[in-house]
Amino acid sequence: MKDKQAQAATGEAPVRNTRNTGPGRLLIAVYGVFAISATARAGYQILTKFSEAPLAYLLSAFAALVYVVATVSLAKAGSTWFKVSVAAVLVELLGVLVVGTLSILDSVQFPHETVWSLFGRGYGFIPLLLPILGLVWLYRRRPSAAGPRVQASR
Numbered sequence: 001m002k003d004k005q006a007q008a009a010t011g012e013a014p015v016r017n018t019r020n021t022g023p024g025r026l027l028i029a030v031y032g033v034f035a036i037s038a039t040a041r042a043g044y045q046i047l048t049k050f051s052e053a054p055l056a057y058l059l060s061a062f063a064a065l066v067y068v069v070a071t072v073s074l075a076k077a078g079s080t081w082f083k084v085s086v087a088a089v090l091v092e093l094l095g096v097l098v099v100g101t102l103s104i105l106d107s108v109q110f111p112h113e114t115v116w117s118l119f120g121r122g123y124g125f126i127p128l129l130l131p132i133l134g135l136v137w138l139y140r141r142r143p144s145a146a147g148p149r150v151q152a153s154r
Helices: 002-010 023-052 054-075 079-105 117-123 126-140
Strands: none
Touching (some): 023 126
16 A cells, blocks of 8 residues: 555556466465465474474474465565565575575484475475576566556656
8 A cells, every 4th residue: 555655656557567467376386385385384283292303393484474474475466565575575585595405414403394495395396496487477577577666748
């Protein structure tokens, strides 16, 4: 709502959100599935066996939060939500790379798998592929790619 008010106040033409159309809907749906599954998994792990692998389970909860933020921000219109999407997907990619690497190099800290362990092997490596596809999609749908904003004549 604030973006629309700001556009009206400055005389800018509204920019249509194209991130949640076409293949973007599929991307949002996959992020939504990961948000739900990672949240459920982390919740179960933390409630039932937290003492067995606290680092791994806290990272699972963090991954769930990242997936929730990415899902919501990809679905919302506006430049602020676009920036939130980019940040969330970059954090996800960094998380997958760091946790994936650490789970190989320091397996003692990761006795149980997380969503991002071994680069998402337990999920068919989708956690590694998803942020790459997300960043490509966001790059192709960035606000500046929609063309210059037109000032309304006064």
